[in-house]
Amino acid sequence: AQSVAQPEDQVNVAEGNPLTVKCTYSVSGNPYLFWYVQYPNRGLQFLLKYITGDNLVKGSYGFEAEFNKSQTSFHLKKPSALVSDSALYFCAVRDARGSQGNLIFGKGTKLSVKP
């Protein structure tokens, strides 16, 4: 069975500092991995995804994520955090095997960036 874990409920960062939001996954085959961001009382917005190829994926708003197959991780990063990055972040995974299968979401990590 596929699963995804976000080990931190909340991450606190000072503005201008680098940020990391952690995600680990478990799938039977190769993973397709996604990051989404959610602002209060809004839907989710797609940030980036890993399908294959380069382990470092660049996405929207200056975010990037690093795929690490040996550690089964896909951590979200940004070199310099902004107060406006404060939001709820979701990691999601899908098994690449077969033709079906739904997207499994983590429970979310609340990012708080203080001025």
Place this chain on the structure above:
Amino acid sequence: DGGITQSPKYLFRKEGQNVTLSCEQNLNHDAMYWYRQDPGQGLRLIYYSQIVNDFQKGDIAEGYSVSREKKESFPLTVTSAQKNQTSFYLCASSIDQGRYNEQFFGPGTRLTVL
């Protein structure tokens, strides 16, 4: 949220009432999804549809029903609403059910069952 509309933004119903949540997309996407989001639980899949006139149950379909009569529309009905169905409901779509395709989300409907 562009391309997917959900209405209304807030809904209040009494226990036992039926209620339908609207979801419309103008992205020409084949696949559509309904999730509910509860604090600390992430998103849980209720129903999904790959094409018109076809839909499948997700992980928590009990107490809900859907229809997909048009490509653009995927309404969710809460049947005889219960208090434990108070939640934030999110509709999403993707170009198709391909595993590498990202999903696009609507702004959500917050349902409160009194």
